[in-house]
Amino acid sequence: MKHSTYNVLEAYKRNKLLQYRCSLTLLLSLGLFLGSSLLFTNHLQRLQAEHAVHSSSQNLTSKSENNRCRVDRGTEALPRGIISRTSDFELRPLLGTRNDQKRSKLSMNLLAMTAGIEQKDNVNKIVMKFMLNNFTVMIFHYDGVVDEWNKFEWSSRAIHVSAVSQTKWWFAKRFLHPDIVSEYEYIFLWDEDLEVDNFDPGRYISIVKEEVLEISQPALDPKSYLHHPITIRNSTVKLHRRIVQHMDAGFECREDSEGPPCTGWVEMMAPVFSRASWHCVWHLIQNDLVHGWGMDYLLGYCAQGDRTKNVGVVDSEYVFHPGKVLLGGVGASKRVAKASDQAASATSANLERLDTRSLIRNQSLSDQQIFFSRWKRAVEEDDCWTDPYHQRG
Known part of the structure; x- marks a missing residue:
């Protein structure tokens, strides 16, 4: 009876030990899995960060390249070094070398x-x-x-x-x-x-x-x-x-x-x-x-x-301004009328009496009114513009 009881107790101890080992193995396996997952997640995050940095660097390089290669509209078909953006009124010789007494x-x-x-x-x-x-x-x-x-x-x-x-x-x-x-x-x-x-x-x-x-x-x-x-x-x-x-x-x-x-x-x-x-x-x-x-x-x-x-x-x-206005004066009226033959039926006396300057002055006043009207409308319509002299005398 005693021997039988001993055997049952030994079997119970072995079973408990086996359960402990299984639990320990399970815990170790779970810990290893969790650790591996964490390491994998960290590694993945690091790879993603490196990819983002690389992509950002590529984008910056691409933008820089685009800026470097950007050209004025209409010049896309030309190499940048040949583009001449400005001009002047300096006369150039038809033959021979340039007499280039370079002025500052x-x-x-x-x-x-x-x-x-x-x-x-x-x-x-x-x-x-x-x-x-x-x-x-x-x-x-x-x-x-x-x-x-x-x-x-x-x-x-x-x-x-x-x-x-x-x-x-x-x-x-x-x-x-x-x-x-x-x-x-x-x-x-x-x-x-x-x-x-x-x-x-x-x-x-x-x-x-x-x-x-x-x-x-x-x-x-x-x-x-x-x-x-x-x-x-x-x-x-x-x-x-x-x-x-x-x-x-x-x-x-x-x-x-x-x-x-x-x-x-x-x-x-x-x-x-x-x-x-x-x-x-x-x-x-x-x-x-x-x-x-x-x-x-x-x-x-x-x-x-x-x-x-x-x-x-x-x-x-x-x-000194003597006020000798000739553009649009009587003399100019005669020349234009003769050139265009628009005043063939008018007499010389009528041309002399034609006060062209008064007509031009009236037109100038009309232009001024139109100009101010355009300015006012432009100011009202432009939401992006700020008047630096607003409410200043």
């Missing part, structure tokens, strides 16, 4: 002006002064007469563009695109009737650079035909950026006035633009509004910053 680009400036043959003597004086100061000269002929300018020595070195009865702004919009004139540091866009006895282009540019004027004009001799008080020369200063005085119709320019025509303003007869400001002004010129009226009040938006500082009138280099 910093000294290259452009004079562009409308001119009729009746003002040839005054235009000659202007051009001579500018060419002596290393300017490129471009003449816009509004009367269709070009060959008669060949009597002047400089004519063969100037650029001549002819279009009958077109204005300065019509020519500028079509022939002075920013990419074409980007080689020129300053662009003088002048009328033909300015007298320059007291004006030196070189000294003028020195002052403009020193004072960092992006948009400017020479002051007018007080004896000139005047439109706006801010243009009148002050003989006691080198330049001025504002005026303080009582204006017509009760308007007053004060020390704290911050807008045209008290400050940040030049007239349209003799403006001078920096390269950067012209890039903006060209886009401001409306293609169909050729008289340019109203633009003078908005030029300050192109001043590359604060118009009260970057726009000014230079007093020490000044011009």
